[in-house]
Amino acid sequence: MIFSIQKYFLDKEWLLCKISPCSNRRTNRRGCGEMDLSTTPNLKALFQPRSIAFVGASNDPTRIGGRPLHYCLRDGFDGPLYPINPSRDTVQGHPAFAQILDIPADRVDLLVIATPPATITEILDQGAAKGAKAAVILTSGFTETGQAGAALEAEIVATARRHGIRLLGPNCLGFYTAKGGIAATFSSLLEDAPPPAGPLAIVSQSGAYGAHITMLARRRGLGLASFAATGNECDIDIADLIEAAADDANVTVIGCYAEGIRDGRLVLRAIETARAAGKPVVILKVGTSDTGKKAAQSHTASLAGDDATLDQLLKRSGAIRVSTTQEMIDTMYVLSRHGPIEGERIGILTVSGGAGILMADAAEANGLDVAPMPAPARAEINARIPLGSSTNPVDTTAQAMSDATLVRDAVTIMFEQGGYHAVVSFFMNWPESPVLGLPIREAIAQGLPKGNSAPFAICMNAGAETIGEYEKAGILVFEDPAFAISALARACEAFRSLSRQEKPLPPLPDTRADSRPDKFAGFDEAQALAALADAGVSVMPFATARTAQEAARISTDIEGSLAIKVLSPDIPHKSDAGGVRLNIAPGTEAGETTSEILSDVALAVPSAELRGVLIAPMISGTAELIVGARIDPVFGPVVSVGLGGIFTELLGDVAIALAPLDRCQALALIRSLAAFPLLDGARGKPRADIGAAADAVVALGHFIATNRDAVAEVEVNPLVLREDGRGAVALDALIVPAEQTDDNENAERSQGRQFLGE
DSSP, rough: OOOOOOOGGGGGGOOOSSOOOOOOOOOOOSSSOOOOOOGGOOOHHHSSSSEEETTTTSSSSTTTHHHHHHHHHTOOOSSEEEEOOOOOOTTTTTOOOSSSGOOOSOOEEEEOOOOOOHHHHHHHHHHHHOOOOOOEEEOOOOOOGHHHHHHHHHHHHHHHHHHHOEEEOOOEEEETTTTTTTEEEEOOOSSSSOOOEEEEEEESSSHHHHHHHHHHOOOOOOOOEEEEEEEOSSSSOEEEEEEHTOOOOSSSEEEEEOOOOOOHHHHHHHHHHHOOOOOEEEEOOOSHHHHHHHHHHHHHHHHOOHHHHHHHHHHHHHHHSSSSSHHHHHHHHHHHHHHOOOOSBBBEEEEEEHHHHHHHHHHOOOOOOOOOHHHHHHHHHHHHTSSBBBBBSEEEEGGGGGGGGGHHHHHHOOOOOOOOSSSEEETGGGGOOTTTHHHHHHHHHHHTEEEOOOEEEEEEEEOOHHHHHHHHHEEESSOOOOHHHHHHHHHHHHHHHSOOOOOOOOOOOGGGGGTTTTTTTTTTHHHHHHHHHTTOOOBBOOOEEHHHHHHHHHHHHOSSOEEEOOOTTTOTGGGGGGGGEEEEOTTHHHHHHHHHHHHHHHOOOOOOOOEEEEEOOOOOOOOOEEEEEETTTEEEEEEEEETTHHHHHHTTOEEEESSSOOOOHHHHHHSSSSHHHHHTTTGGGBBBHHHHHHHHHHHHHHHHHHTTTTEEEEEEEEEOOOOOOOOOEOOEEEEEGGGOOOOHHHHHHHHHHHHHHH
8 A cells, every 4th residue: 555645744743753762673684585785885875965855854843853854954964954744835944845756856865754654665765766775764663563563664674675775763763973963863962962073983772772871971071973773673783883883984982782683793793894993892782681681682672692602702703892881981981082002001009008909909800910010110119108009009198198299200100110001090089179189180290201102090089170171181080990990901902802813704604505404303312423423523433222132242342341321312311311321341231231221211201212322432531521502593603612510510611602613713712711721731631632622613613504404503512632632532412403492492593594694
């Protein structure tokens, strides 16, 4: 049905959008056979339009439909603005048009739409006739409202794809860019005046919370390059916006608020693009608790996924993940005003021993090096401040109240001789004091070496004027010393991220040659071991027997003590069902043991299909690993590795990476384990064959990536590592076919595969 736009316009504004955060985003954008809008070269038509049409423009600049036009007029957008409102000749003093087709110009780059959902398809058709290539849909009433709204959203997406129009929204707060005064938003963020321009870009899935973060950043004195909220993400998502910010010459720092991520690999690719451009991405990803995950999934229709997986992959990509809004603002503050910090050595200067202890604790907790001052430097400080401390923290004590030159000299010595990458100080309310304030500020200014590249931060209680004076001098200002330390640590993390050489994200292998979803259905352990051996995993020698008599006969061909395990596709945890016996002698004992196993398991799990037993030699080594791979609903194929036994189960020492991966990446993954020294010859133990372990990880990663249509997860537990140069061997294997998971898990895995661009 074709709807007439005009009949929806009266001399009033439609209250079409919610200021609350976005909700119920689409479930699949890149899995269909239609043109993928994300493959268009860039978002230039969105962020650099030469002309804008405001469809549903209100004459009242305080209402949702009137704000975007008002902001653009006020802030001096340098290009034609076309209000569309059939019931008025003028809108906010500008000539208005009844419909887009009435615009006299041949071309309109950007559409800002605030009309009812049923009108938008025709609006896009008319916009396409005028050459529009981007649209911001502020209107709500789509997927977030249920099936009928989802159908309307699918219709506008199909229309946009047909015309090659990029869509931001629907149900979104829109965007703002400082350069050019482009305001396709109704946010109250811009009510009083445009934010001061600066290097910060804010990307958010939630309009309301993204605006909240931006307001806090503005209050902290940070200049804004752009702000954008994605709403339902029917087309443009946070990955697209991160890449756009990475491509913006006005941006040096990117802040991202995310609730749920659908296509993890696209987000990682966007972060890598920003990293390659030298722009750190500070991300606040919520939905980590069980309650938070449920809320995020309900709110975004995105999969919360496993937070441990997401956390590791974000950090490996180079993102700076923070856990609170305060930490996000503080980190963006340091990165915007100073930039990444080149090392972890931190000097602490204080007038309070108690504050120094707190700061030292915070520094070590954040991985910073509270290195002591060199002996000659300590001698100089001791000579000047005999009652203080000269190690690190350096404590001037209250003596500095009477002689501010003590502060001057301590600052100079710490920067010139301490070798610190940053110095953070605590002066409580002294800088605000009418007596102490000026001498302290002058002492610090005199003590800082000219041309010094390391940042100096001060923690103090002071008003806006005093804070401004220090910031004008290039000094970072905080109230809470612990927050200051955390922000400096994140800036160090940003430097490490930007400095390292990363390989591109691994491409996924083509699965079309053998994409049968049931090819691993009903696999038992013997079949799983054989499949992994074919994939390149070194597995133990083994034999199978269907009966006790066969087991007795076959076992004599195997030297040494034996492990005998039940074979069944229905029993993944064989020990729990009484299906495992160790240190069994070949021959008669092996036969009797087989009979016991089959009898015990039949009683324990009467519904299980029993196929006999697997017989293998007892094998030992210097260490054991658990190596697994699975289809993550957000990131697709991933591999994980951890030390066997209590290290994985109790300590949570697991390392996770995208699959497939190469040998160098697998080695780095294993070395990232906290317990890696135990593999590397700690405490006199033989060094394990790390290279062979890496080969197994590579093979398992390739297996899950190649078979992602048929396998939900695969696990080798344990992978026994022999001494260096003697290899590694898989003693047990489990393959879980995709169809053996429940319907919800299947839907998630299917979704995850589609989001990987298949």
